[in-house]
Amino acid sequence: xxxxxxxxxxxxxxxxxxxLRRAARRLAGALGAALVLGTALPGLPAAAAAPVAAxxxxxxxxxxxVSAEYxxxxxxxSVNKPVAVPxxxxxxxxxxxxxxxxxxxxxxxxxxxxxxxxxxxxxxxLAGVVSRTTPQGSDGIxxxxxxxxxxxxxxxxxxxxxxxxxxxxLQLTTEGVYELAVDVWGSTTDNPRDRPLxxxxxxxxxxxxxAEAQPSKVTTIWPLVHAPVLAAQTLSDNDQTVPVLRDDxxxxxxxxxxxxxxxxxxxxxxxGLTWVVDPDLLDTAFAMTKDYRVQKPGTEGNAAKDDNxxxxxxxxxxxxxxxxxRAAVAKPGTQVVALPYADPDLAxxxxxxxxxxxxxxxxxxxxxxxxxxxxxxxxxxxxxxxAWPYRGYLDQRIASVAQRAGAGLVLVNGASMPESDxxxxxxxxxxPIGNGQTAVVADQLVSSLFEEDLATPQNQTLAMQRxxxxxxxxxxxxxxxxxxxLVMPPRELTAGTAKVLANALQAAQDGKxxxxxxxxxxxxxxxxxxxxxxxxxxxxxxxxxxxxxxSAADLTTTTGIQSDLDTLMRVLTLPQRVRGPFxxxxxxxxxxEWRADAPAGTVYRAGVKHYLKELTExxxxxxxxxxxxxxxxxxxxxxxxxxxxxxxxxxxxxxTPGQPNRLRVEMPAEELVLPASQSVTLRFPxxxxxxxxxxMTAQLYTTGPDPKPYGEPVxxxxxxxxxxxxxxxxxxxxxxxxxxxxxxxxxxxxxxxAHDDEGDAPLxxxxxxxxxxxxxxxGGPGDGPGNGPDExxxxxxxxxxxxxxxxxxxxxxxGPAARTPHHGSADGRDxxxxxxxxxx
Numbered sequence: 094x095x096x097x098x099x100x101x102x103x104x105x106x107x108x109x110x111x112x113l114r115r116a117a118r119r120l121a122g123a124l125g126a127a128l129v130l131g132t133a134l135p136g137l138p139a140a141a142a143a144p145v146a147a148x149x150x151x152x153x154x155x156x157x158x159v160s161a162e163y164x165x166x167x168x169x170x171s172v173n174k175p176v177a178v179p180x181x182x183x184x185x186x187x188x189x190x191x192x193x194x195x196x197x198x199x200x201x202x203x204x205x206x207x208x209x210x211x212x213x214x215x216x217x218x219l220a221g222v223v224s225r226t227t228p229q230g231s232d233g234i235x236x237x238x239x240x241x242x243x244x245x246x247x248x249x250x251x252x253x254x255x256x257x258x259x260x261x262x263l264q265l266t267t268e269g270v271y272e273l274a275v276d277v278w279g280s281t282t283d284n285p286r287d288r289p290l291x292x293x294x295x296x297x298x299x300x301x302x303x304a305e306a307q308p309s310k311v312t313t314i315w316p317l318v319h320a321p322v323l324a325a326q327t328l329s330d331n332d333q334t335v336p337v338l339r340d341d342x343x344x345x346x347x348x349x350x351x352x353x354x355x356x357x358x359x360x361x362x363x364x365g366l367t368w369v370v371d372p373d374l375l376d377t378a379f380a381m382t383k384d385y386r387v388q389k390p391g392t393e394g395n396a397a398k399d400d401n402x403x404x405x406x407x408x409x410x411x412x413x414x415x416x417x418x419r420a421a422v423a424k425p426g427t428q429v430v431a432l433p434y435a436d437p438d439l440a441x442x443x444x445x446x447x448x449x450x451x452x453x454x455x456x457x458x459x460x461x462x463x464x465x466x467x468x469x470x471x472x473x474x475x476x477x478x479x480a481w482p483y484r485g486y487l488d489q490r491i492a493s494v495a496q497r498a499g500a501g502l503v504l505v506n507g508a509s510m511p512e513s514d515x516x517x518x519x520x521x522x523x524x525p526i527g528n529g530q531t532a533v534v535a536d537q538l539v540s541s542l543f544e545e546d547l548a549t550p551q552n553q554t555l556a557m558q559r560x561x562x563x564x565x566x567x568x569x570x571x572x573x574x575x576x577x578x579l580v581m582p583p584r585e586l587t588a589g590t591a592k593v594l595a596n597a598l599q600a601a602q603d604g605k606x607x608x609x610x611x612x613x614x615x616x617x618x619x620x621x622x623x624x625x626x627x628x629x630x631x632x633x634x635x636x637x638x639x640x641x642x643x644s645a646a647d648l649t650t651t652t653g654i655q656s657d658l659d660t661l662m663r664v665l666t667l668p669q670r671v672r673g674p675f676x677x678x679x680x681x682x683x684x685x686e687w688r689a690d691a692p693a694g695t696v697y698r699a700g701v702k703h704y705l706k707e708l709t710e711x712x713x714x715x716x717x718x719x720x721x722x723x724x725x726x727x728x729x730x731x732x733x734x735x736x737x738x739x740x741x742x743x744x745x746x747x748x749t750p751g752q753p754n755r756l757r758v759e760m761p762a763e764e765l766v767l768p769a770s771q772s773v774t775l776r777f778p779x780x781x782x783x784x785x786x787x788x789m790t791a792q793l794y795t796t797g798p799d800p801k802p803y804g805e806p807v808x809x810x811x812x813x814x815x816x817x818x819x820x821x822x823x824x825x826x827x828x829x830x831x832x833x834x835x836x837x838x839x840x841x842x843x844x845x846x847a848h849d850d851e852g853d854a855p856l857x858x859x860x861x862x863x864x865x866x867x868x869x870x871x872g873g874p875g876d877g878p879g880n881g882p883d884e885x886x887x888x889x890x891x892x893x894x895x896x897x898x899x900x901x902x903x904x905x906x907x908g909p910a911a912r913t914p915h916h917g918s919a920d921g922r923d924x925x926x927x928x929x930x931x932x933x
Contacts, residue, residue: 161193163228172273189246189252190249206264208231214569239257263297270298270299273297276293297558312577312611319371325674326397328398347378348407373436385404419471430476439495445648455679489629495530502532503531510626547593556593580594647695651698654705663743715772742766748760751789752788
């Protein structure tokens with residue numbers, strides 16, 4: 094028996110007083126428990142004394158409730174031997190805190206011996222221990238030794254304690270899981286009676302003969318995911334494409350002390366892990382191994398430039414992290430599962446966009462890209478037909494979407510498929526769910542132990558001991574019929590929690606009741622015919638989980654980008670520069686990781702949409718306001734500008750007058766070819782019928798079998814002036830008649846004068862050969878003012894130049910339907926400069 098731990102200033106009672114106090118204490122505790130809870134007095138069977146709670150209690154063992162009767166809060170922060178062995182010593186440490194209003198006096202901490210030395214054999218009994226909040230007789234009997242004497246503690250004061258107890262003193266009768274309780278006895282200034290003041294509980298497995306039972310197979314999911322940070326933009330530097338990240342958060346994650354670095358380091362020490370990897374994370378890490386840029390805050394969606402990005406700092410960390418990960422996944426017995434690229438949110442898609450056009454194709458491509466990426470980056474074989482809906486919650490719609498995406502295996506939270514109360518044991522994880530799909534169902538309680546960040550020693554110890562207790566009981570339910578278990582921590586598994594899980598798994602493996610297994614082995618096991626195989630309906634999906642889903646508007650907007658992207662791809666001569674980055678960015682917009690940071694997801698999706706719009710609008714008709722068209726016929730000049738850094742083609746420009754009866758436009762038949770960072774001017778022959786303003790719309794279209802509008806239309810006004818019409822011809826004809834009459838009058842007068850000189854010679858007849866009807870007007874009617882020698886039809890735009898023609902206007906005259914590259918007008922308005930270029 095170990096010596097009691099001593100604290101400086103400890104006061105030890107003489108033996109007679111200790112005996113009396115101990116007897117009174119035990120009697121008071123037993124009577125109190127019997128009166129309050131109806132538990133048996135000492136000497137009655139333990140089964141009668143231990144209450145049985147409903148299964149599925151809270152994940153952690155609760156602390157004592159602070160009240161006037163029980164003012165002390167106790168914690169258990171470490172158990173040096175998580176699994177007891179014969180002739181061993183168990184050391185427990187923690188803190189005692191006075192949570193009451195009176196001073197704590199003559200108090201000491203002690204260990205309770207389990208009730209009747211019998212183990213807890215069912216999971217319901219484990220839950221019953223967890224449900225207790227105050228000291229009870231069913232917690233066992235306080236040992237006389239060891240004891241840890243405490244100083245007087247005023248309200249709010251705390252003191253650490255350490256107790257070392259021999260396993261033999263606990264009188265553990267057989268293998269199993271036992272309650273391990275530590276309590277405080279003493280008095281307070283307002284109540285001098287010696288009594289239990291508070292208690293803390295955990296579990297202690299005892300396995301003296303581990304070889305007598307077959308171990309259960311356990312598959313542990315080890316997630317490597319992160320919210321997307323790789324943007325669709327890239328930056329060109331000396332003909333090299335430089336990746337751009339939305340932030341540099343991964344630099345810290347990959348560095349020593351970072352979460353992802355710790356996950357790889359911890360996982361590399363374990364055997365039989367199933368690594369579940371987001372391929373987008375690997376692509377980002379690989380991009381960071383070279384020079385990369387990071388967007389400045391507030392510049393999301395803008396074309397990346399030197400002035401709105403900064404150099405990334407994580408190159409060395411990313412390189413080292415990838416090397417450690419490749420070594421870890423190459424270990425024998427390890428399996429790698431590739432999630433669909435960027436881990437799209439299956440639940441959000443199933444509930445809000447399952448029938449959206451193109452969604453199945455997008456998910457299929459994401460699955461294929463995920464497998465190829467993981468295999469390429471890690472140089473290992475992968476499994477890529479695995480669906481992991483958010484937190485493992487499943488319903489019929491999610492299962493259907495997963496199946497259409499090619500997922501034959503689904504990782505499921507046990508809360509979605511709970512077992513019947515009639516089933517008195519925990520079934521194997523694998524079960525068929527119809528339509529050729531198999532669900533691997535994680536134990537809900539075991540997995541829930543690692544859902545939160547276990548940041549404190551108390552939480553870490555309680556989670557570990559509860560894990561050992563639950564898995565030990567499961568393995569002993571049918572010792573000769575081992576079953577397969579799935580442990581599924583959350584995607585955002587923290588470094589501290591991962592270490593606790595690793596230690597718990599190792600302790601269970603050392604205790605010989607768990608044995609690691611790959612996911613393939615677990616999925617291929619024979620299903621338990623009594624296990625629940627019913628997939629819940631959408632109505633049964635948890636509302637608290639649904640609240641964080643991507644909305645239908647978010648999903649529709651994101652998938653709608655595909656149509657705009659397809660249109661842009663048709664005109665690019667180097668589409669690969671855009672297709673890959675944008676296709677990946679679209680899937681990243683649907684990532685499950687945005688559940689943990691919805692505002693960042695909104696900003697990311699808006700940035701993708703804005704950048705695609707910016708690229709599309711880099712090929713455009715510059716804005717116009719008014720063009721003057723002088724004359725009946727002439728040429729309309731319209732420029733098209735390409736601010737991309739690659740040539741575009743497969744485009745045509747169509748002019749549509751608002752009043753074709755007043756202004757008719759002939760279209761050139763040839764397609765546009767726009768060199769990078771240049772303008773091309775098109776000339777459209779036109780014929781005007783009347784003077785006045787005419788609305789004109791310029792719209793780019795893609796060419797090919799299915800033409801589509803490209804970009805936004807540009808509307809401007811054409812002012813038609815100096816057009817000949819019927820009124821001018823009437824006035825012109827009247828003027829000719831007056832001129833003829835005047836000429837005839839003069840000729841007749843000359844003849845009269847001549848006749849007067851000759852005497853009686855007659856005058857010429859009025860309609861003779863020299864009269865008006867026999868002699869046409871000079872020049873004929875075709876030479877009226879409407880078509881004079883100064884009215885060259887080709888000079889229409891010259892006589893009426895465009896007003897505010899925009900930076901893309903051109904002044905070159907190559908004739909109707911001609912086009913020329915425009916390198917800049919004399920006033921510099923059309924000159925292409927480097928700051929006008931838009932990537933890629």
